[in-house]
Amino acid sequence: MTSWAVGESLGSSVLVLNRTYLAVHVVGVKRAFSLLCRELAEVIHIEDGQYANYDFASWREISDLRAQFKEREPHQDWIRSVNFEIQVPRVIRLLFYDRMPKQTIRFNRRNIFARDGNRCQYCGKRFPLGELSLDHVSPRSQGGETTWDNIVCCCVKCNVKKGGRTPEQAHMHLIKVPVKPKRSPMLAVKLGNPKYESWKSFLDHAYWSVDLK
Numbered sequence: 001m002t003s004w005a006v007g008e009s010l011g012s013s014v015l016v017l018n019r020t021y022l023a024v025h026v027v028g029v030k031r032a033f034s035l036l037c038r039e040l041a042e043v044i045h046i047e048d049g050q051y052a053n054y055d056f057a058s059w060r061e062i063s064d065l066r067a068q069f070k071e072r073e074p075h076q077d078w079i080r081s082v083n084f085e086i087q088v089p090r091v092i093r094l095l096f097y098d099r100m101p102k103q104t105i106r107f108n109r110r111n112i113f114a115r116d117g118n119r120c121q122y123c124g125k126r127f128p129l130g131e132l133s134l135d136h137v138s139p140r141s142q143g144g145e146t147t148w149d150n151i152v153c154c155c156v157k158c159n160v161k162k163g164g165r166t167p168e169q170a171h172m173h174l175i176k177v178p179v180k181p182k183r184s185p186m187l188a189v190k191l192g193n194p195k196y197e198s199w200k201s202f203l204d205h206a207y208w209s210v211d212l213k
Contacts, residue, residue, distance in 0.1 A: 009077035009088050013190060015199045017044065017093040022100065023202045026187070029079065032092050040096065043089040046198050053093070063087040075195035090198045105184055107148060109134065114185030116153035116178075122162065124175050127155050137178065139164045148180035 014032035016025040021044075027035075035041035036056040043054040054062060063086040066072060077088035105111065112134060119126045121135075135154035138144030141164050152174065154162075162170045181188075190196050191203075 009079045012077045012088055013196070014089060015091045015196075015202060016041070017091065017202060018097045018099060019094060020098060021093065021202065023199075024094075024097070024099065026190070029077075029088050032089065035092060035094070036089075041092040041094050044091040044093050045089065046201060059089065060084060060086055075193075075197075077195070090196060091202065105181060111181075111185045112148075112151055113153050114189050115181050119153060119175075120155035120158050121152035121174050121176065121178070122154060122158040122167070122172050125155065131156060133159050135159050135162060137174065138166055142166065149178050152178050 010029050012029050013026050014029060015023055016027055016032075016035075018024045032041070033056075036043065036059070039055065043056075043059045045052045045054060045059075063078075064084065066087065067078075067085055072078070078085055079088060080086075113129065113132060117126070118129065118132060120132070133154050133156060135152050135158075136144045136146065137150050137152060140146075144150050158172070162172055167174055187203075191199060
């Protein structure tokens with residue numbers, strides 16, 4: 001098994017397409033290279049507006065040439081093994097998988113924070129994840145449910161201030177009404193990063209809710 005050097009590039013994400021070029025998943029770099037090395041997937045790279053397909057060996061050769069001629073573009077990620085350096089692909093295609101993408105958006109803490117942009121929905125300030133909590137707009141003690149439209153991102157100070165009251169009872173105001181997102185909040189965050197620009201070519205409105213791991 002190839003041993004990859006640990007670095008920031010290993011924290012990148014790779015969009016996974018099924019055999020018919022529909023986006024079905026997002027995986028980490030190690031998982032992507034594992035699929036490529038086992039010949040279960042190929043790299044899909046956009047060159048001059050056209051899709052180019054590479055197996056692991058040909059992608060390694062292309063990477064070698066780019067490294068030799070210093071053709072490294074902004075926002076690219078590279079990782080180094082014991083014997084060679086290789087560019088991290090942004091998109092791979094599964095060669096034997098035909099299933100359709102999942103159309104559900106998981107109701108979890110990560111997606112709620114992403115939906116609200118890590119911003120307290122009462123004071124409007126952004127906080128590190130460790131300083132954020134979740135608040136029931138309508139408190140559970142008053143019949144409030146744990147749903148997309150009743151849960152918001154909240155800082156600790158505002159959470160304590162609001163307590164077990166509604167915003168009106170606590171004389172506080174939401175900066176926006178919480179709703180269930182129509183697309184994956186985490187995917188929207190990824191697409192805001194220039195290095196994932198190529199993903200947009202494979203993500204139309206029907207596939208925005210690709211399942212993230």
